[in-house]
Amino acid sequence: MRVLELYSGIGGMHCAVKECGISYEIIAAIDVNTTANKIYKHNFPESNLMDCGIESLSATQLDEMKIDMIVMSPPCQPFTRVGKKLDAEDIRTKSFLHLLSLLPRLNNCPKYILVENVKGFEDSETCLKLRETLMKCNFTYQEFLLTPLQFGIPNSRLRYYLIAKRSPLKFSFANTTEIMTSLPSINSEENSSSTNATNISQPSTACISDESTRTNDHCKNSSHISSSHHMQSSPAKPAKKKETQHGMLGKSINNSDATDKKSPDIPAATCPICRESCLQSAGYNMRQLSEGEEEEDKYLCRLVQDFLEDQPPEYFQPFMLTRKDLKRFIVMDIVFPCLQKTTCFTKRYGHFMEGAGSIFQMSHSISEMTAASELKDRTLELKNRDQWSDEDYQVLSRLRLRYFTPREIANFLCFPATYNFPQDLSKIQLYRTLGNSLNVRVVSKLIQLMVKEQTSHVQV
Incomplete structure (x- = not known):
């Protein structure tokens, strides 16, 4: 051909x-x-x-x-x-x-x-x-x-x-x-629904990482994956949210006491699914999804964590949000590993916050998520988007927010593991070209x- x-x-x-x-x-x-x-x-x-x-x-x-x-x-x-x-x-x-x-x-x-x-x-x-x-x-x-x-x-x-x-x-x-x-x-x-549910949890040839990036396996040969992966089963997630004047409010389907905003962090030994549910409940207002995007939740997707680079903390330092970036906290779409959706990454990612793509939260602390969620509620109620105290910045910094790396975005776009970038290009250049690309x-x-x-x- x-x-x-x-x-x-x-x-x-x-x-x-x-x-x-x-x-x-x-x-x-x-x-x-x-x-x-x-x-x-x-x-x-x-x-x-x-x-x-x-x-x-x-x-x-x-x-x-x-x-x-x-x-x-x-x-x-x-x-x-x-x-x-x-x-x-x-x-x-x-x-x-x-x-x-x-x-x-x-x-x-x-x-x-x-x-x-x-x-x-x-x-x-x-x-x-x-x-x-x-x-x-x-x-x-x-x-x-x-x-x-x-x-x-x-x-x-x-x-x-x-x-x-x-x-x-x-x-x-x-x-x-x-x-x-x-x-x-x-x-x-x-x-076959059963085929869909089975194969979606297996990795794909389009996105297997090489040793240079140590990316997790994801998207393996999914030739059997249908174009309509409707939800069969997934990690516990908050029930249908309802509107409040401050954002989307929802509770965990587990409805356990541990999800209460006043509760301390769940011990590490707690069931991972329960912990994921508590994180989502604590961060109920961290997403920036349109009504149409909420409808997309019917699809059964792999977890965000399957598309991340497996690298030491210092590797991600250049991608951490600055104090200037944190000023745009109100408009960020914040995701963490157990979620099943990120928003569209555009060519403005890395230098423009609103509507340009999701931000990744490295902290798994429920108390830190709760504090940030409450800060967002207060900020929206006071209509305050510019005046941030040192204490506010500390609350946000504890979330350890960062941009997804260019390699991770390439993973979401299903570029193969052998695909890489010239070393002399800046992050902004890479984000711009990836944002203009396709899946x-x-x-x-x-x-x-x-x-x-x-x-x-x-x-x-």
């Missing part, structure tokens, strides 16, 4: 093509971002990486490449909820529109196309143009809105995906004009679905 990788970034699509198990050759990867290209070349030194604008491509060049598949993740800024949403009028969309103008002119049109973008792209004029172009070129396509949580990965990253294949090729499932929110069921193995596992599953041939299903 001759694959053209457009907007190649740090190589997420490359990793996904490799993971999905097809026989492939990346004939070219194209991007203009110098930092991303440096990381790409570091990991794929033999690849034909072209540092040029897609607008410079011609139909003749594409024909000469004899492409079987195009995979791409066009710039998302014209369609993001925090952007100006200029859509087709945004200069960053021009390269994609140029590509769409080339497709009908190709003599050797590709057989397969995969597109990834942010939620919201599906309602854009640019997406409408994409659909029209695909139909003009005799492609059948299917659109999706998927999150890694559906694949057992504890990271919320809802994205738009489109897979297309050119006639006479047909999908192995009955496609529809509606946007699917889960992968279609194409075999009984992926539909390798999700794309890998979509490629597998895209290339699978029709059997007995009827195309509609």
